Amino acid sequence: MGFSKDFFWGGATASNQYEGGVFEGGAGLSTADCMTNGAHKVPRQVTFRMPDGSVDKLPLCFHSPVRDLPEGAQVCLVDDPDIYYPSHIASDFYHHYEEDIRLCAEEGFNCLRFSLKWSRIFPNGDDPEPNQEGIAYYRNVFECCKKYGIEPLVTLDHYENPLSLANRFNGFDSRYLVDQFVKYATTCFEAFDGLVKYYLTFNEINCIEFAPFVTAGLIHGNPQTVANATFHQFLASAKTVIAAHEYWPDLCIGMMLAAGPVYAYTCDPNDQLAALKANDSKYFYSDVQMLGFYPAYKLAEYEREGIKLPILPGDLETLEEGVCDFLSFSLYGSSVITTHDDDLEAGEGNGGGAGMVANPYLKTNAWGWATDPQTQRITLNELYNRYHCDLWCVESGIGWNDEFVDGTVHDDYRIDYMRANIQSMKDAVELDGIPLMGYLYWGCVDMVSNGEGEMAKRYGQIYVDADNYGQGTMKRYLKDSYHWYKKVIESNGEDLD
Numbered sequence: 001m002g003f004s005k006d007f008f009w010g011g012a013t014a015s016n017q018y019e020g021g022v023f024e025g026g027a028g029l030s031t032a033d034c035m036t037n038g039a040h041k042v043p044r045q046v047t048f049r050m051p052d053g054s055v056d057k058l059p060l061c062f063h064s065p066v067r068d069l070p071e072g073a074q075v076c077l078v079d080d081p082d083i084y085y086p087s088h089i090a091s092d093f094y095h096h097y098e099e100d101i102r103l104c105a106e107e108g109f110n111c112l113r114f115s116l117k118w119s120r121i122f123p124n125g126d127d128p129e130p131n132q133e134g135i136a137y138y139r140n141v142f143e144c145c146k147k148y149g150i151e152p153l154v155t156l157d158h159y160e161n162p163l164s165l166a167n168r169f170n171g172f173d174s175r176y177l178v179d180q181f182v183k184y185a186t187t188c189f190e191a192f193d194g195l196v197k198y199y200l201t202f203n204e205i206n207c208i209e210f211a212p213f214v215t216a217g218l219i220h221g222n223p224q225t226v227a228n229a230t231f232h233q234f235l236a237s238a239k240t241v242i243a244a245h246e247y248w249p250d251l252c253i254g255m256m257l258a259a260g261p262v263y264a265y266t267c268d269p270n271d272q273l274a275a276l277k278a279n280d281s282k283y284f285y286s287d288v289q290m291l292g293f294y295p296a297y298k299l300a301e302y303e304r305e306g307i308k309l310p311i312l313p314g315d316l317e318t319l320e321e322g323v324c325d326f327l328s329f330s331l332y333g334s335s336v337i338t339t340h341d342d343d344l345e346a347g348e349g350n351g352g353g354a355g356m357v358a359n360p361y362l363k364t365n366a367w368g369w370a371t372d373p374q375t376q377r378i379t380l381n382e383l384y385n386r387y388h389c390d391l392w393c394v395e396s397g398i399g400w401n402d403e404f405v406d407g408t409v410h411d412d413y414r415i416d417y418m419r420a421n422i423q424s425m426k427d428a429v430e431l432d433g434i435p436l437m438g439y440l441y442w443g444c445v446d447m448v449s450n451g452e453g454e455m456a457k458r459y460g461q462i463y464v465d466a467d468n469y470g471q472g473t474m475k476r477y478l479k480d481s482y483h484w485y486k487k488v489i490e491s492n493g494e495d496l497d
């Protein structure tokens, strides 16, 4: 008993890191288009203009404690030769989609995950009519997938929102975005009918706590606006699911969680409780989207903090009715939490965070991300035993400063990472009986990293000749991991040598 015969094998991408073509085809700007490049421990910045015309930038993204721009700030592009915006060119998928889809098909993929740029379809987010050029572009992409026998999995909102909605409404803080999102989603369902069957509403919806601007377009992110935006995204997702079930019953709409177990550093009950609470703060999001209600522990937390949810009559019923059809997740590793100050000395954990320490049993990459060989099995067990629903790993991968030599990359470290991940998934399927829909490797074609905004942190099995500033031929080359993954897919996960 191994992976199912119709298991989805493939890779995953996101428009703001991969697509480029930002000024083409009538697209409007998104929030991600105003994020500068960064590097390891150098946060990306958001550029903005003040009412008096002055311009500035602040690190409102991941890896920064800044959550708020000054009152009156409007996020915008700033014309300055020292400022570089990586999403504008990215990996230029906009002009390379045929080649990339073909190379992925030759690798054996039967599935590719893309995200749509909402502002390519509705340039301001709430225009009366969609931009037909944007729709035509994505239709071409999906027609090409069809030609190569690849099932697209489409994320409607992956770390970018129409800039205009962020500036006018503070993003999803406003209830106005709920219906605009549903209009955008249903426009896509109609436009790509027969070409796309699987959609995800919001990428890593739980990451709003770490980066409210990136995930929900919040220019002013505080505990109350974050709670509002979270509620509005839940509502938008639920309404989208309800609309799909009513008018496009063949569609399957999933939620998307940034997963990854949090382990207790010791068996001290205080550490155990801290780990339980840290895991709950992640599962809160899947509890709402898969069970249809706010869990008691979250309501109690909101009450303690004086946070009020912007619930209107009928909303709770909508959340209940609009639970997602499956749970998809990203999974890179695990983290470790301690309540002991002394243990904090042990160092920085995966992704950092309060109380997090390094796991002495695991190796990390240059960005401090730990590779955990049991992470898939533990996560799949936790998720399945909590929700008893279809699960799909739609992101997993390792970033590396690849060395490009003689037209290829010898990326044994990536093969080792993938082998451990796939084996752990296989154990969950074979030893624990967990149904799994598929495995999509993150960043199958090199693209700009989200956290750092640099190209140096590469994930792909296909190398793209571009540097941190979008300079290069954009030619594609196959790495060793491409050939290895092809062999794995051909054997449906049996041959992991």
Ligand code: BG6
Binding pocket: 014, 017, 159, 203, 204, 258, 330, 395, 399, 442, 448, 449, 450, 451, 452, 457
């Ligand atoms: C996930 C995101 O959190 O991690 C992706 O959904 C991102 O957008 C991926 O690229 C890897 O993170 P990073 O910062 O290394 O690109």
